[in-house]
Amino acid sequence: xxGVFYFYKVQKNFNVYKSSAGSGKTYTxxxxxxxxxxxxxxDIPKSYRKILAVTFTNKAAAEMKLxxxxxxxxxxxxxxxxxxxxxxxxxxxxxxxxxxxxxATKLLSEILHNYSDFxxxxxxxxxxxxxxxxxxxxxxxxxxxIETNTNEFYRKVVSALLAKIGELPELT
Numbered sequence: 812x813x814g815v816f817y818f819y820k821v822q823k824n825f826n827v828y829k830s831s832a833g834s835g836k837t838y839t840x841x842x843x844x845x846x847x848x849x850x851x852x853x854d855i856p857k858s859y860r861k862i863l864a865v866t867f868t869n870k871a872a873a874e875m876k877l878x879x880x881x882x883x884x885x886x887x888x889x890x891x892x893x894x895x896x897x898x899x900x901x902x903x904x905x906x907x908x909x910x911x912x913x914x915a916t917k918l919l920s921e922i923l924h925n926y927s928d929f930x931x932x933x934x935x936x937x938x939x940x941x942x943x944x945x946x947x948x949x950x951x952x953x954x955x956x957i958e959t960n961t962n963e964f965y966r967k968v969v970s971a972l973l974a975k976i977g978e979l980p981e982l983t
Contacts, residue, residue, distance in 0.1 A: 840864065841878045842896060844931075846903050849914045856918045864931040876931045880922070886915035 826843070830836045844862060851858035866872050885893040886900075889912060901911050922929050932940075939957060946953050958964045975982050 837875065837878055838896070840875060841882050842899055842903075844875075844879055845882060845896075845900055845915075848918055849900060849911065850904060851918075852910075852914065854917070856914065856921050859918065859922060860925075860928045860930070862930060863937070865934050865937050866931075867934060869933055872932050872936075876929060879929075879931070880919070883915045883919040883922070887912060887919055 828836050828840060844859075844864060847862055848856065848859040864872075864875060866875065882893050882896055884890075886897050889908075897908060897911055901908055904911070906914075930937075942949065942951070943955075946955060958967070972982070977983055
């Protein structure tokens, strides 16, 4: 996964991780995400809902989600694949390995049961969600859609323009 990944937690710092593919950026991102999410020691962990991770491509967002889920599964089952990650998280969170396993198990269950709250997305889908939330205030139709096919967009605009001929003196 190459490129830029923006990572933000409410009430904390805004971090930007920018590096080339193969530099360990994904490991760092997963660790940072889990460090925040696993700091929540409540019976039903909710802090992951306050984490926003944003990237440019759907592929990068999907990979990041998969890596977080895989890391949680591996930590929950004490799989040796994530031994160094588990050790790093125990050190950062200052907790014992068995407590980390319990938290990871709870967090994994919570994320899977409330997957829509698992906010790792692209910049455009995040922006769309914000605009949709404020559609009324922005005087947009509540059920607006975004056209990503430029040919279809131009066809609709030209069609709407031609339909106004005869109605608008300036256009006619």
